Amino acid sequence: MKDVMKVMDKIKFSRISIGLYVFAGFSLINLLIHLIGFYSFPLFSQFDYLLYIAKILIDIALYNTFKESKAFLKETKWLSIILYLDIIELFISFFSPGMNNIGVLYIGILIILKFALEYRIFGLLIKEATGYAYDRIDTRLSDKIQKYNRKWIVINGLIVVAFISEFLIKKTLLVAVICILFTAKIVFEIYISIYLFNKCFNYQGPVFDRNNIPTIELLHFDELDKNDFEIHEESKTKPKKYIKFPNPHIHIDKRITYCVCLLVALLFVFMRFTYIEGDMDILDDNENVVSERKTVSEVWFRNYYDDPFDDVDEEIVQYNVRNRMPSWSCFYKEKYGLINLKTGVDTGAIYDEPLAFDSEGIAYDYNGHFVNTSGEKIKKVPYIVNAKTSERQYLLYLLLDKSNSNDKNRHHFIFMPFTNEMGGFLLSGDYTYFANGVACYHSDLNDKYGFISDDDDVLTLPVFSFVSGEQNFKISLVINYNNTELDLIDSKGQSLAGGNITEVLFCDDEELVSFSYRNTFDSDSLMTYDGKFFDDSYFYRKVKGTGDLKVFYKKNKEDYSDSSLICFYRDSTPILTLDSHYDCYACADENNIIEFVVLEKDDKYSIIDLDGNVVTDYDYEDIIRTADPYTFIGIRNENQFDLIHLKGSTETYDYSYVGINNDKTEVIIKKSDGSELTNYMDLDGNILKLWMKRYDD
Numbered sequence: 180m181k182d183v184m185k186v187m188d189k190i191k192f193s194r195i196s197i198g199l200y201v202f203a204g205f206s207l208i209n210l211l212i213h214l215i216g217f218y219s220f221p222l223f224s225q226f227d228y229l230l231y232i233a234k235i236l237i238d239i240a241l242y243n244t245f246k247e248s249k250a251f252l253k254e255t256k257w258l259s260i261i262l263y264l265d266i267i268e269l270f271i272s273f274f275s276p277g278m279n280n281i282g283v284l285y286i287g288i289l290i291i292l293k294f295a296l297e298y299r300i301f302g303l304l305i306k307e308a309t310g311y312a313y314d315r316i317d318t319r320l321s322d323k324i325q326k327y328n329r330k331w332i333v334i335n336g337l338i339v340v341a342f343i344s345e346f347l348i349k350k351t352l353l354v355a356v357i358c359i360l361f362t363a364k365i366v367f368e369i370y371i372s373i374y375l376f377n378k379c380f381n382y383q384g385p386v387f388d389r390n391n392i393p394t395i396e397l398l399h400f401d402e403l404d405k406n407d408f409e410i411h412e413e414s415k416t417k418p419k420k421y422i423k424f425p426n427p428h429i430h431i432d433k434r435i436t437y438c439v440c441l442l443v444a445l446l447f448v449f450m451r452f453t454y455i456e457g458d459m460d461i462l463d464d465n466e467n468v469v470s471e472r473k474t475v476s477e478v479w480f481r482n483y484y485d486d487p488f489d490d491v492d493e494e495i496v497q498y499n500v501r502n503r504m505p506s507w508s509c510f511y512k513e514k515y516g517l518i519n520l521k522t523g524v525d526t527g528a529i530y531d532e533p534l535a536f537d538s539e540g541i542a543y544d545y546n547g548h549f550v551n552t553s554g555e556k557i558k559k560v561p562y563i564v565n566a567k568t569s570e571r572q573y574l575l576y577l578l579l580d581k582s583n584s585n586d587k588n589r590h591h592f593i594f595m596p597f598t599n600e601m602g603g604f605l606l607s608g609d610y611t612y613f614a615n616g617v618a619c620y621h622s623d624l625n626d627k628y629g630f631i632s633d634d635d636d637v638l639t640l641p642v643f644s645f646v647s648g649e650q651n652f653k654i655s656l657v658i659n660y661n662n663t664e665l666d667l668i669d670s671k672g673q674s675l676a677g678g679n680i681t682e683v684l685f686c687d688d689e690e691l692v693s694f695s696y697r698n699t700f701d702s703d704s705l706m707t708y709d710g711k712f713f714d715d716s717y718f719y720r721k722v723k724g725t726g727d728l729k730v731f732y733k734k735n736k737e738d739y740s741d742s743s744l745i746c747f748y749r750d751s752t753p754i755l756t757l758d759s760h761y762d763c764y765a766c767a768d769e770n771n772i773i774e775f776v777v778l779e780k781d782d783k784y785s786i787i788d789l790d791g792n793v794v795t796d797y798d799y800e801d802i803i804r805t806a807d808p809y810t811f812i813g814i815r816n817e818n819q820f821d822l823i824h825l826k827g828s829t830e831t832y833d834y835s836y837v838g839i840n841n842d843k844t845e846v847i848i849k850k851s852d853g854s855e856l857t858n859y860m861d862l863d864g865n866i867l868k869l870w871m872k873r874y875d876d
Contacts, residue, residue: 193376194244194248195241195244195245195248195251195376195380196372196373196376196377196380198237198240198241198244198245199241199368199369199372199376200369200372200373201237201240201241202237202238202241202368203365203368203369203372204365204369205233205234205237206365206368207362207365207366207369209230209234210358210361210362210365211362212230213571213572213575214358214575216568216572216575217572217575217576217579217625218661220625220640222568222569222572223566223567223568223624224272224567224568224569224572227272227568227569227571227572228269228272228273228569231265231268231269231272232269234265235262235265235266235269238258238261238262238265239262241258242255242258242259242262245258250380251303251304251307253303254300254303254304257296257299257300257303258296258300260296261293261296261297261300264289264292264293264296265293267289268286268289268290268571271285271286271289271509271570272286272569272570272571274451274510275509275510275570276510276511276512276531277512277531277567277623279509281507281508281509281511282509282570283570283573283574283577284509285509286570286571286574287574290571290574294335294338297368298331298335301331301368301371302328302331302332304371304372304375305324305327305328305331305371305375306328308324308375308378308379308380309321309324309325309328311379311380312324312379320378320379324375324379327371327374330367331367331371334360334363334364334367335364337360338357338360338361338364341353341356341357341360342357345357345578351579354578354579447510449503450502450503450504450510451502451503451504451510451512452502453502453503454500454501454502454503454514454528455500455501455502455503456472456473456474456475456500457473457474457475457476457498457499457500457501458473459473459474459475459476459477460473460474461473461474461496461498461518463496469496469518469520470496470498470518470520470525472498472516472518472525473498474498474499474500475498475499475500475501475513476499476513478496478497478498478499478515478533494519494520494521495517495518495519495520495536495552496517496518496520497515497516497517497518497533497534498515498516498518498528499513499514499515499516499528499533500513500514500516500528501513501514514528514529514530514531515528515530515531515532515533515534516528516529516530517530517534517552517554519552519553519554522553524553524554526553526554530544530545530546531545531546532545532602532603534550534602535601535602536552536602537601537606537610537611537612538609538610538611539611539612539613540552541557541558541612542602543560543564543602543603543604543612544556545565545603546565547559547560547562547564547565548560549612558633558635559635560620560631560635561631561635561636561637563620563622563624563629563631563637563640563641564603564620564622564631565623566622566623566624567623567624568623568624568625576625576626599648600621603620603621604618604619604620604621605618605619605620605621605628605646605648606648607648607649607651607652608648608649608650608651608687609651613633614648614651614652614653615651615652615653615670616632616633616670617630617631617632617633617638617652617670617671618630618631618632618633618652619646619648619652619655620641621641622641624641625641627641627642627643627644627660628641628642628643628644628645628646628657629641629642629643629672630652630670630671630672638670638671638672639671639672642659642660643657643658643659643660643668644657644658644659644660644661644662645657645658645662649685649687650685650687650708652670653669653670653690653708654667654668654669654670654675654685654692654708654710655667655668655670656683656685659678664678664679664680665678665679665680665681665683666678666679666680667680667683667692667694667706669709669710675706675710676694676704676706679696679697679698680694680695680696680697681694681695681696681697682694682695682703684721686729686747688729688748688749689729689747689748689749689750689751690707690708690709690750690751691705691706691707691708691729691747691751692705692706692707692708693705693706693719693720693721693731694706702718702736703718703719703720704718704719705719705731707751708751711751716735716736716737717733717734717735717736718733718734718736719731719732719733719745720732720734722744722762724762724764725746725763725764725765726764726765726766726804727748727765727766727767727773728746728747728748728763728764728765728773728776729746729747729748730744730745730746730747730763731744731745731747732744732759733745733759734759742759743756743757743758743759744756744757744758744759744761744763745757746763746765746776748765748767748773749771754773754789755776755789755791757778758780760780760781761778761779761780762778762779762780763776763777763778763779764776764777764804765777766804766808767808768808768809769808773789774788774789774809774825775787775788775789775794775809775825776788776789777802777804777811782800783798783799783800784798784799784800784801784802784813785797785798785799785802786802786811786823786825794825795813795823795829796829797813797815797821799813799814799815799821800814800815800816801813801814802814802823803836803839804843805839805843805844805846805862806842806843806844806862807862809824809825809826810822810823810824810825810862811823811825812836812839812846813829814836815831817835818835818836818837819831819832819833819834819835819836819851820832820834820835820836820846820848822846822862822864830864832848832860832864833851834848834849834850834851834860835848835849835850835851836848836849837849837857840859844861844862845859845860845861845862845867846859846860846861846862847859848860848866850870854870855872856870856871856872857870857871857872858870858871
């Protein structure tokens with residue numbers, strides 16, 4: 180009979196051992212899946228729900244196994260609490276509306292509690308294994324288990340220290356250490372489960388029975404107190420009475436328990452999914468009530484397309500309603516509605532977020548569509564735009580992403596170009612969601628950016644940490660997934676520069692972009708918005724002070740004597756190529772046309788046309804531009820000057836040049852007779868006022 184009982188106990192312990200392997204092994208798989216999800220592509224919330232359900236089923240199976248064995252009562256109690264916490268975590272993750280900070284906080288607290296409970300469960304198993312080793316009088320085994328106990332304490336202690344340090348220091352290295360320690364903890368759980376059940380709990384040999392210790396008879400009763408002796412003798416013959424204590428647990432009919440649970444569930448559903456209006460009036464800018472509707476709070480409805488675009492006829496207002504849950508709970512939710520005051524259309528509170536309209540009057544409805552100002556669905560978007568991740572994946576993302584803030588080579592992009600995000604999408608430079616056939620969405624799945632086409636196709640998954648929309652997505656400056664590199668991509672999301680670039684400069688009129696690679700700062704590249712590189716045997720550097728021209732200094736990387744200036748204006752094809760010893764500038768006329776360029780070489784100035792022909796007869800000390808793009812002031816020796824009319828003739832004057840007024844329409848002149856009298860001359864050579872002495876400020 181004893182042999183049968185031993186076999187039964189061994190079977191029970193084996194089931195517990197296997198359950199612990201699965202419990203710890205699934206925790207390791209779960210951790211690795213979420214880590215891979217951050218560095219490659221995050222989990223959809225639906226998949227994480229399946230992981231939750233699988234974990235709960237494993238908890239239930241392990242709990243039943245512990246309970247049937249009746250050998251680990253304390254462990255069974257703590258395991259039941261882990262089961263309840265997993266159910267609560269799934270409940271919060273499923274019913275929490277979207278990604279909110281309160282829900283993420285609750286999930287984080289639950290994860291910390293489960294970490295502490297796992298520490299307690301395996302600590303108790305190690306403690307009881309020590310007792311088994313003591314019963315076998317096996318000091319070597321007992322010492323070894325004690326060493327494992329110390330290692331278990333150290334691993335968990337290091338996790339706590341590293342986690343606290345991460346909040347204070349914020350380094351990715353610490354996050355990596357935490358992940359390694361968690362992995363080591365789970366592997367240790369698997370190993371210690373195998374070891375303890377094989378070496379201790381499944382042991383079938385002789386043991387020291389602590390319940391069958393030989394009785395030591397009391398001798399020398401004469402040395403005892405007489406009263407104590409009498410009590411001792413009386414206890415041997417006095418019949419024993421058993422006292423019945425009342426059951427401290429109040430018995431409640433299961434039917435009542437089920438009814439209460441059902442009522443609580445129905446109450447939760449009612450409060451979570453029914454909505455009520457607020458008590459605030461919807462007012463316009465003049466504080467006039469514009470609708471009979473009431474709102475919970477003032478909704479920002481002065482959307483971007485209203486200002487500065489005044490030609491939009493529709494006038495819209497928005498309002499919101501709320502569910503019946505308390506605002507401090509993670510189940511509180513608001514919904515938003517749209518009223519078109521021109522057409523009288525009221526969409527009802529059907530939107531999860533307030534709508535933000537672009538300059539074309541469309542907005543994303545947060546449910547897979549773009550709508551117009553009447554709430555009509557006009558364009559469908561792919562599922563990836565509205566995809567969401569679970570709270571614990573988002574919590575891991577926050578931990579890993581925020582830790583980058585102090586890392587070398589991360590977040591070092593101080594000056595970034597224009598970006599404006601509204602309503603889940605990035606606005607283009609023209610304040611539209613769609614430009615050049617694409618739109619850039621901001622995904623709640625991983626807080627990254629991706630691209631879709633206006634044909635509802637996914638061009639890129641959300642893999643960019645930053646996107647600039649200033650160039651209307653024909654070319655975009657982006658930061659990569661891990662926030663470490665700049666790159667340039669085309670409208671389909673394909674890399675044009677290959678990454679690892681810096682010093683990016685856009686010339687939108689000419690559709691040119693110059694940049695350097697971070698490992699070669701002295702070698703600037705020049706590329707069109709279509710991704711065509713200029714000759715890469717040269718480097719190109721933007722020249723400043725060239726007026727409306729975009730001028731680049733072009734130098735051969737091998738032979739510095741081979742250099743020149745290439746000039747662009749409103750096109751990616753050069754309009755002029757000059758000797759590198761020149762400086763130049765030009766200004767366009769009212770029709771945005773450039774016909775002449777001012778050159779400087781060896782401190783002498785002249786003017787040429789776009790064919791390179793010199794149109795001035797004199798090498799001036801300086802040439803000053805005026806309000807007329809075809810009239811210049813040529814400064815001769817001793818400050819005498821000419822009025823150069825490129826559409827006419829050049830007039831030489833005996834006056835000295837003093838300056839030009841602020842709007843560049845009048846020349847300040849001075850007589851050359853030493854009288855210090857000054858006057859004003861218009862651009863036609865007419866002297867405008869009486870001569871007077873000029874007093875400098």
